[in-house]
Amino acid sequence: MITLTPMRLVDLERIQAIETAACPIGWPPQAYEREVVENAHAVYLVARNGEEILGFGGVWVIFEEAHVTTLAVDPVHQGRGIGSLLLAGLLSATLERGGAWIGLEVRVSNLAAQRLYRRFGFTVIATRRGYYADNGEDALVMWAGDLRSPLFFERLLPSSRRVLDAP
Numbered sequence: 001m002i003t004l005t006p007m008r009l010v011d012l013e014r015i016q017a018i019e020t021a022a023c024p025i026g027w028p029p030q031a032y033e034r035e036v037v038e039n040a041h042a043v044y045l046v047a048r049n050g051e052e053i054l055g056f057g058g059v060w061v062i063f064e065e066a067h068v069t070t071l072a073v074d075p076v077h078q079g080r081g082i083g084s085l086l087l088a089g090l091l092s093a094t095l096e097r098g099g100a101w102i103g104l105e106v107r108v109s110n111l112a113a114q115r116l117y118r119r120f121g122f123t124v125i126a127t128r129r130g131y132y133a134d135n136g137e138d139a140l141v142m143w144a145g146d147l148r149s150p151l152f153f154e155r156l157l158p159s160s161r162r163v164l165d166a167p
Contacts, residue, residue: 007044
């Protein structure tokens with residue numbers, strides 16, 4: 001069974017390995033350490049099958065506004081709903097901390113991530129030209145409206161209640 005748990009310092013080596021496999025450029029290990037230990041506005045979750053970490057995600061919640069900072073699933077485990085589970089967990093954490101609106105950036109070429117975000121009610125509101133340092137790719141800025149609305153809960157609850165069984 002796949003579960004979500006808070007990210008721990010002992011998880012960082014595996015987090016780095018997933019990020020290297022899933023993302024062209026990633027954060028340095030010290031950045032995650034600061035986020036987990038020092039950032040009171042941050043929530044970082046990992047998706048686990050037993051002790052195996054399959055993916056992770058993070059969000060900053062500052063007053064009523066939140067920002068998804070990162071979301072990655074090990075390429076070996078992509079396409080199994082783990083990204084949906086992680087995003088639902090981050091959105092739930094946002095609501096628990098009083099967040100009402102949430103945004104993120106996503107690569108123009110990352111169509112799978114865009115589909116995931118759209119399923120949760122995110123829409124494109126802008127483009128950041130040359131946003132990604134590795135290749136100058138543009139980022140789409142996506143935003144979800146009032147997370148406390150009934151429509152949002154219709155999208156969130158089925159995903160957050162889902163229990164994934166590992167093969």
